[in-house]
Amino acid sequence: MEKQKKKKYATLNDVAKLAETSIATVSYILNDSNKRYVSEDLKERVLQAAKELNYMKSAVASSLKGKERGILAVLVPQFDNPFFTRIIIAIEEAAHRHGYFISISTTVDDMDKERQIIQKMIEQRVDGLIISPSIGGTENTDHLRSLGIPYVILERPLIGVEHYDFVGSDNWNSGYSAVKHLVSQGHTRIGFIGWDTFINVQERKLGYTAAMHECGLQLESEWIQLGDLSSPEGYRLTEPFLNSNVTAIVFGHHIMAEGGIQLLREKGVRIPEDFSVVIIGTPSWTQLNVPKFTCISQSEQQIGEVAMKALMRSILDESETEQWHQEKIACELMLGESVKKLN
Structure with missing residues (x-):
């Protein structure tokens, strides 16, 4: 299955064109201002246009369409788990080499918190996300798919979604x-x-x-x-x-x-x-x-590096021929002294 071409965030200008009105009027309506009169017909046209374009309010002032911010989001369920800590360190090191910074959040396996964080990251116009999902991960990532925002799923596969980038341990x-x-x-x-x-x-x-x-x-x-x-x-x-x-x-x-x-x-x-x-x-x-x-x-280091590589491939390559990346990283036996030899 081939990837869909990455979409761009809709802007106020896009909404204004579709609704056949001015950017100022769109901003006024979407900010729910009541300082001046706007006809119900015009208000409905703007709201419908915003819905059709999947427009989401940007927390970045005058978000610049098509320009990368250099920020990636990483969501994990447990901060105090060395497994995820080591993966985050590997992701951060790889991101730095590509000139990106990462925003790290913990969901504590709370699907509502996860949804809120993803929503906030969308509003912040991050360039991509790496997510180890909660039980509500499939639903919570729906908007990422509808907007075409690059993301990689870490360690826990999504239920009911066939095509997405995934990296995890074996x-x-x-x-x-x-x-x-x-x-x-x-x-x-x-x-x-x-x-x-x-x-x-x-x-x-x-x-x-x-x-x-x-x-x-x-x-x-x-x-x-x-x-x-x-x-x-x-x-x-x-x-x-x-x-x-x-x-x-x-x-x-x-x-x-x-x-x-x-x-x-x-x-x-x-x-x-x-x-x-x-x-x-x-x-x-x-x-x-x-x-x-x-x-x-x-092999947490390798998991983090491969996940970051998959995300960068998705961010930088907008072609329609790239295949979805699915990879399980091999485990490794580390010998210690806790096993008695019986034979």
Whole structure:
């Protein structure tokens, strides 16, 4: 599927031409002024013209049609998540090389806040956006598509939209690789603790189960524990494994791993002597601990660089022949000392 040619923001002049009136009159009506009389017919013509052109009020004084402002917007759901922090740093470095500045916002996974931020960025006439969407991401990005504003979706695919630029981590292989490494060290009874979510992070669990089946291993239902994304939830979900016969746990998210590791240490469980651990994600604490943890790196630097490259391609190239960029960045096993060799 080929991309549509990028559209330009409609200006007051465009609305005035379509409504067959002056720019001053359009400005007066759209600003809802009541200082002078305007006929209902003229008011209706202006409002209809603005609607047809998808005109949106600019927060930039006398916005200059067709000229780039040199500003990009980045929306992420969690500021305190090292995964997104590292991606933002990579995006900012790449943007700077292209002469752009970035405006960073966090949505805290609130779809209403996300919609408000996107609306504000449109009004600010940003040149493009990189968004890791909330559950309402599809609806909240509709206006970007109608206006032809360049955007790239990060990590969480849009539901119900076929053609758009997407860059994210290979979540399925994160879970798959974790299990394969444990199996290579002789482990056959492996548990999984993960985030119970509709977004693509749940693919980590699917990768885990696929690897277990591929290796012909027993898979008990109680070996998979899912819950909310929090450290206390990781603590709670780890407890059932203390009285089980599993020898290793794959933590599907590093935030949940924090709580799980806390529980193991409080109970005097030694890593890796008593329990082996693999963590998906690489927060700094995993490498500062003794022992250092074996982790699955999600290559945040590369994700940020590829996302920025895709956005710049969309901003700078207005041809109608470019294909949509869809890419999952490969994960990488980072060996530590948290896995005991059983074979």
